[in-house]
Amino acid sequence: MLHAHAASGKPVSRCMSQAKLVVATVLALELLLVATAVADGPVALSGCPEACGNVSVPYPFGFRQGCFRKGFNLTCNETGHQPKLFLHDDVEVDAISLADGTVHVQSKTVHAAWSDPIRNGTRTPSLIYSNGSWFGGLTGTGGQQLAVSSEHNVFVVIGCNFIGYLVAPDPFCSAPRHVSACAALCDASSPGTEPEEYTSCSGVGCCRTIFKGDLDNMEAAAVYQVMFKHLVHDTEAVYPAWYTPSESVAAFIVDHEWFNGNAGVMLNNTFGSYDHWGSLSPVAVPTVLIWWLEQERDRDIVFYDPNISRRRCLSLNSVVTYVTGFAIRCSCLDGYEGNPYMRDGCQDIDECLQPVVYPCHGTCINMPGTYRCSAKKRIINLPGLITIIAIAAGFGLLFSVLGVGQVTKKLKKRRAKKFKQKFFKKNHGLLLQQLISSNKDIAEKMKIFSIEELEQATNKFDHNRILGCGGHGTVYKGILSDQRVVAIKKAKIVVQREIDQFINEVVILSQTNHRNVVKLFGCCLETEVPLLVYEFIPNGTLSYHSWPK
Structure with missing residues (x-):
């Protein structure tokens, strides 16, 4: 509804009020031709909770029976002061994103200790081979549609003179396959270095590297193994008795954006003493997982719609994108927001409520999937007011009887044109032209x-x-x-x-x-x-x- 406002202390004339009433009448008749939705629809199934604490839980995820799809079940621990969401009980979930298909979790670091007995007044570090399982909420079974994102994460090793190996099971061989490795090196002079220098992970006391996941072979969905090898024994180095080497080593898979801003803090906590390397304590770090649907397995939620000649999810205003040959993901069309995995989940957004994103230097009118910006209407003088009202009422009645079909037809043509342009660009039509x-x-x-x-x-x-x-x-x-x-x-x-x-x-x-x-x-x-x-x-x-x- 439109309202006429007057500045404080300045009366509005009767002529101006009547003129604005005419403008409001015309606009109201136009607005009757389209259906708008200004509020986002539900993100969870009917009767299911949409959040656990501060974390939104959109379908296909859920933590109550009947609220999630197979492979997307979570646990909400409501016993504490603040409810917390968990993936397989002990991996805390920070956020779930429908837009980019990610789950942000708190994964544990993998640790190993080593022995360095004092013999004849000197420390002689012994050779150590150690390994452990990195666990970020993955089960390593085929039924789970979660994997570690190699795009968002890096493999990090913190310690002194250690090589850390990230190992994944090979689906075609009984022996595991090395996915990534890096070496964190130190020397006898390192403890005397000012700790302010250790603010980045550049290979001294800390190393990081990318790793490649193979979603097509489902290796990225498995539980990774972490192996350590100490390097001092290989060179038979002997350190003075006053020197305290690194007592432990840690490795983890971490969100690279978070680690870029927190590497200095982690290193200062580890190597914060001026005269010796410190010991690492078990901590949790943020890790990014990806999730997907499968074209054959999830045919009840992703299917081909012959009416619009394309694949979509349950929501009519959704579109399917391919992550790999078998993995797919859904999203809402431009102009719509919500959960594409639910029926009527993608709701029309009111672009007129977001003038910064959708500028309009006139009168903004929301329409399904888009909006219209008409020029500002001038104030109409009182003479001829009755005639204008009669004409507006007549046109409004005419539009209400005959215009609805035309508007619907135009909207369908516009939507069909948008799809054609999208497919033309996707199929490299510009290159062929x-x-x-x-x-x-x-x-x-x-x-x-x-x-x-x-x-x-x-x-x-x-x-x-x-x-x-x-x-x-x-x-x-x-x-x-x-x-x-x-x-x-x-x-x-x-x-x-x-x-x-x-x-x-x-x-x-x-x-x-x-x-x-x-x-x-x-x-x-x-x-x-x-x-x-x-x-x-x-x-x-x-x-x-x-x-x-």
Whole structure:
């Protein structure tokens, strides 16, 4: 509702009030044509708690029976003063993100001690091999859809003259596989160095390195092993009796952004004494896990919608993105926010309430998935006011009877256009346009068709136009506007890495001229999977022509 306000101490004239009433009437009639939602929808299933303490718990996660999907169950400990959320009882959860598919947890560090007996007045460090299990809430079983993020974390070793190894089980071999390793080195003069120098993890007393997870082979979802090897014994070094070497070593997988800001504090706590190295105490550090859904396993929540010709989650206004060949994640479309894994979870946002993000130098009107910014309306003089009100009322009645269908149609067209632009960009259409415009030979033999052209050529992909079906897709007979008879191949869903090689192979096929090879006239990139337009062969099929790999 719109309100007319007057500055303090300055009366508003009756003429101005009536004029503003007219403006409010016109705007109210326009607002009746669209449905808006200014509040975010629920993030958890009906009847399920949405948070544990200060941590939001969105579905598919949950901690009560019937509130989570298999593999996403958590524990909320409500016995203390502040409830805490845990992953498998002893790993505390700090945050869960639907947007980037991450879970922030507090993981334990792995420690090992070593012996350095005094013999003949000197310390002779003994060789040590030690190992332990790093545990960040992962079970190492196939049913859990959680893994350590190699993008957000680093492997860190803190100690003196130690090598730390990060080891993961190999699914194809009984022996474990080394994932990462780094060495933290010191010498006899290190304890005499001012502790202020130890404010970064640069290899002296502390080392860090990246590691590569392999989500396709499910290695990143396993429990890592940490192994230590002491280096002093290998050189048979002997230290003076006054020298106190590092009594322990620690290794951990940690969020690299957090560690960048806290490395100095951890090192000062460890090596804070001027005359000796200190001992490490067990601590917890923040670690980032990733989570996902599986295309086959979660078909009840992720599916192909023929009405919009794309994959989506339960929420109508959602879209699917591929993390790997089998792992997928959902998100809301632009202009919507909420939980895409729930029915009606993605709710329209009111862009007019966020003028900094969505600027409007006029009158802002929220619409489903977008907003409209109309020019500021001038104050209308009193003469002709009754006429304007009558006209506005008449137009309002007319719009309410006839305009709703037009508005709905326009909104559908706008949404369809947005999807076409998105798929065109995703399928590298801009790159193909650039190749065609820069190469005259390609331009003469290759054309980028619109989806409207191919729908008109096939009578909207009528079943009577089907020439054949196979494992890769369906082939339709079509007649273009220039009366050319063509065969249009509509392939099934492919993963993104196959589409990434698509453009180069299309260009190669369009240049191929051989009597045994069917000519490729062009393609359409405005659908989730590109469509191919071939020369029509009356006495043959396209079954032997494979989809570009």
